[in-house]
Amino acid sequence: MSTAGVAYQVLDGRAAVGKAEDMLALAHEVDAGAGEELDRQFRVWCRQPGFVLAEARHGGFLVGYGCGTPLRPSTSWWRGLTTPLPAEFTTEHQGRTFALTQLLVRAAWRRQGIATELYRLVMVGRPEERGTLTVPPGAAAAQSAFRAWGWHKVARTQGEDPESAVLDVLVTSLPVSLPGS
Known part of the structure; x- marks a missing residue:
């Protein structure tokens, strides 16, 4: 499978909320642990000023997306x-x-540069001072990609529920530059 025929589009929050069902279905497919909290959080992100979402589709079929939003002074x-x-x-x-809140690609479409392009569309040219994201410690491919893109771990986080996942918190200085660009 090549990335030929993959179309990319960048959406603001208003346009993204209209496609929430597609995005959330993919998020649940990629991460079986994604629950109702993600559904609620996605809609909250879409309403935030500065929210951006980049999607990748092949023949109208969603193969991946990345999104994020600037953090506000009252952020949790x-x-x-x-x-x-x-x-x-x-x-x-x-x-x-700027928080990169999601970057995911359907399993059959991985390792074809789609995540890199989605990342570029969301992150390159951001006016904020720094970026942040969370990633599972055991997600070796994601950890490796983010390290290659200049991110580094500053902490770990866990939700209030003792059963919630422990995640690495990564940061990078902005603007980003990708290797080879």
């Missing part, structure tokens, strides 16, 4: 850290941090 992003970070690191102001 830094709550739940397993080891606290200094307040000067976690205090947000407008224009400080």
